[in-house]
Amino acid sequence: xxxxxxVTGCLGFIGYHVTKECLDQGWYVIGVDKVTYAANVxxxxxxxxxxxxxxVKSDIxxxxxxxxxxxxxxxxxxxxxxxSIVSSGVFLKxxxxxxxxxxxxxxxxxxxxxPTLLHFSTDEVYGDIEVGSHKETDLLKPSNPxxxxxxxxxxxVLAWARTYNVPFVIVRPTNNYGIGQYVEKxxxxxxKYFSLGKKLPLHxxxxxxxxxxxxxxxxxxxxxxxNSGTVNEIxxxxxxxxxxxxxxxxKI
Numbered sequence: 391x392x393x394x395x396x397v398t399g400c401l402g403f404i405g406y407h408v409t410k411e412c413l414d415q416g417w418y419v420i421g422v423d424k425v426t427y428a429a430n431v432x433x434x435x436x437x438x439x440x441x442x443x444x445x446v447k448s449d450i451x452x453x454x455x456x457x458x459x460x461x462x463x464x465x466x467x468x469x470x471x472x473x474s475i476v477s478s479g480v481f482l483k484x485x486x487x488x489x490x491x492x493x494x495x496x497x498x499x500x501x502x503x504x505p506t507l508l509h510f511s512t513d514e515v516y517g518d519i520e521v522g523s524h525k526e527t528d529l530l531k532p533s534n535p536x537x538x539x540x541x542x543x544x545x546x547v548l549a550w551a552r553t554y555n556v557p558f559v560i561v562r563p564t565n566n567y568g569i570g571q572y573v574e575k576x577x578x579x580x581x582k583y584f585s586l587g588k589k590l591p592l593h594x595x596x597x598x599x600x601x602x603x604x605x606x607x608x609x610x611x612x613x614x615x616x617n618s619g620t621v622n623e624i625x626x627x628x629x630x631x632x633x634x635x636x637x638x639x640x641k642i
Contacts, residue, residue: 392416392417393412393415393418393616394418394457394458394460395412395417395419395461395462395463396419396421396456396457396505397412397419397420397422398423398464398466398492399422399464399465400421400422400423400465401425401434402430402465402466403428403572403575404465404510405421405465406430406437406570407568407605408465408609411610411613412463413437413442415613416442418442418443419442419443420444420445420446420459421437422450422453422466423447424448424450424466425447426468428470428572428574449488450464450484450491451483451488451491455495456495458503460506461505461506461507462496462506464489464492464507464508464509465510466488467484467488467540468480468539469512473536474539478535478539481536485536486542486543489509489546490546493507493546493547493550493556496550496556497556500555504557506557506558506621507556507559508558508561508612508615508616509543509547509558509560509561510561511540511541511544511560511561512540512562512563513562513563514534514536514540515532515537515541515544516529516562517531517532517533517537518533523628526562526624526625526626557622559621559625560623561611561615561625561626561627562626562627563608563611563627563628564602564603564626564627564628564629565600565602566602566604566605567605569605570605576635577638577642580638580639580642581642584642590639593635595636596635596637597634598634598635599632600633600634600638601629601630601631601632602631603627603629603631604629607629
């Protein structure tokens with residue numbers, strides 16, 4: 391089935407891979423990006439090769455209307471935990487206020503057909519876990535400003551679904567890695583430091599355990615959920631591969 395979808399944050403790491411996967415399905419894609427420091431404008435050359443792609447340079451806070459569409463896939467967000475600790479204001483604007491604006495734009499289409507908001511959250515909204523794995527029904531216990539803003543957005547989505555019948559899907563992927571990731575993240579940062587012969591600084595001596603997933607698998611999961619999943623549902627996305635940050639650095 392051909393679909394019309396928005397992908398916000400289309401020039402970001404996950405956003406680009408999701409956009410390209412949608413285009414490869416033959417879908418029409420309106421890509422939205424405000425082009426922050428983490429955006430890669432060179433990716434536009436690749437995306438513009440698809441005749442069914444249209445780019446809109448905009449902050450999601452500034453969008454005033456939506457074309458008729460089936461899905462809005464929201465990957466637009468500030469994502470780096472360290473940055474959120476230093477300066478949390480921009481995280482509130484993008485991750486909370488931006489989602490509020492998208493929900494309001496969708497609600498305004500209630501007289502016709504509201505598109506489904508597929509909102510990218512994160513497994514970090516669950517907080518720490520000593521053993522086992524998180525379920526979608528677990529309580530949210532965010533532990534830093536970044537994850538707190540993502541949990542806040544999840545709550546807005548659920549509230550707008552209950553109050554205004556806005557259709558939604560929330561996805562909570564584990565740590566992504568892959569081609570094109572911005573250098574502030576662990577794996578590309580490690581590659582850069584080691585290439586320069588420098589020591590890599592690791593929080594808590596690298597002891598924290600993370601669950602890793604290749605970004606291409608995340609993008610394919612989105613397509614599977616849209617084609618075969620259930621609306622008004624939350625999905626954890628994981629490759630079930632865990633390792634300490636120290637072991638990841640040693641392997642690199």
